[in-house]
Amino acid sequence: MRPTSLKFVPIVCLSTLSIATLAEADIIKDSKAKLDLRNFYMNRDLRDKNAPQSKSEEWAQGFLFRAESGYTEGPVGFGLDVMGFMGLKLDSSPDNFGTGLLKGDRNSHARDEYSEAGFLAKARWSKTDLKVGTQEPLLPPLVRNDTRLLPQTFRGASINTRDIEDLNLDIARYDRVNYRDSSNNEKMTVKQSGGRNIVLGQQKASDEFILGGGTYQLTPDLAASYFYSELDGLYKQHYGSVVHTLPLGPGQNFKTDIRFARSTDDGNSNIDNDVFGAQFSYKTGGNIFSVAYQQLSGDTGFAQVNGTDNSLVNQSQLGDFGGQNEHSWQFRHDYNFAALGAPGLTLMNRYFIGDHATRIRQGEGKTWERNLILTYVVQSGPFKDxxxxxxxxxxRSNFNSDVDENRLIITYSIPLW
Incomplete structure (x- = not known):
């Protein structure tokens, strides 16, 4: 393995220098920085007999440094944020490459390390924030993926304002994406897997994604959202949601989450999709019982930027049931063991079943999936947090890959200042 520490040192030095410069503007007192450590083992057993590779298995260590400055004084405040990410290969082989944890070379072999740095200039006036640079959006039309060693990032500009009471508005434009297993900024394209049957024309990628919309808190228990987004030349999308929480007594509530999206082509695709989703959850004590239904219709499946997560109610660990005309159910149970005197221990089980998906060849597409997540956060002692x-x-599916997957993740956050 090649030495890697030298690549990480400049990132830390650059961030330290940036924060030191901001300190001269008397904003160091509001700054903060942390280093997140992420140790990740992943094993994917591909059950498809026709797959060129039957298994992918890798182990890696991630370092995620983030520093956020405060703002200068005055009607308009200015600041600068810095991030530096690095991934180290601990175990991988040409036969087992492909989990998405590590960056590959031209021969699809895992590199010993990969890293990236990002900078974000920002300004604030009243309750409005302008940000330009490297960002990790978490908005319904664009949800960055953070399910591997390093997170997906986007380059662009965004404005968030909360100047109107109970209204949270967002406007953004992005021109490049950096995938979770990459160090390069690239143009954006559309996800075509998962039975979506999306076909692109002469234009395969775009250098402009725009979005605008927001969430209005109608009452303390009721919120409504609407967003418009567009991946230039490829698709346009309208997204809406309504979320209501009904208190039922101490430690109990009933939550209703309704979502709808309409996607159409923008000149270089065949995208035409409507999706409706509804999730109902009942919380009592340490338990949350949920059921969700999702239905797609139209000439294609759901449209989203490739590599991202999405806001569908049936987004899962291995898929999202976003295929053309696919119908799906989800049955879920969450439990917090603090109710039994074991704080820090949580368990989630969920089961999905999907059908009615349109296959390119004749026949109905069917899929089922089961997820289990068991997490424990140390509450005290030298390993606290x-x-x-x-x-x-x-x-298991008759039109997607059959997969058995395990992920073992150890994380720890170190505050630096």
Missing amino acids: VAFSWRNGIT
Whole structure:
């Protein structure tokens, strides 16, 4: 393995220098920085006999440094944030490469390390924030993926304002994406897997994704959202949701989450999709019982930027049941063992079943999936706040890959200042 520490040192030095410069503007007192450690083992057993590779298995260590400055004084405040990510290969082989934890070379072999740095200039006036640079959006039209060693990031500009009471508005434009197993900024394209049957024309990628919309808190228990987004030349999308929480007494509530999206082409695709989803959850004590239903219709499946997560109610560990005309159910149970005197220990089980998916060849597409997530966060002692997580997923389908998957993740966050 090649020495890697030299690549990480410049990232830390650059961030330290940036924060030191900001300190001269008397904003160091509001700054903060942390280093997140992420140790990740992943095993995927591909049950498809026709797959060129039957198994992928890798182990890696991630370092995620983030520093956020405060703002300068005055009607308009200015600041600068810095991030530096690095991934180290602990175990991988040409036969087992492909989990998405590590960056590959031209021969699809895992590199010993990969790293990236990002900078974010920001300004604030009243309750409005302008940010330009490397970002990790978590909005319904664009949800960055953070399910591997390093997170997916986007380059662009965004504005968030909360100047109107109970209204949270967002406007953003992005021109490049950096995938979770990459160090390069690239143009964006559309996800085509999962039975979506999406076909692109001459234009395969875009350098402009725009979004606008927000969430209005109608009452303390009721919120409504609407967003418009567009991946230039490829698709346009309208998204809406309504979330209501009904208190039922001490430690109890009933939550209703309704979502709808309409996606159409923007000149270089065949995208045409409507999706409706509804999730109902009952919380009592340490338990949350949930059921969800999702239905897609149209000439294609759901449209989203490739590599991202999405806001569908049946987004799962291994899929999202976003295929053309696919109908799916989810049955879920969450339990917090603090109710039994074991704080820090949580368990989630969920089961999905999907059908009615349109296959390119004749026949109905069917899929089922089961997920289990067991997490424990150490509550005291020298290892306080160290988190251990086991994520198990199994899926079987007649049009997607059959997969058995395990992820073992250890995380720890170190405040630096």
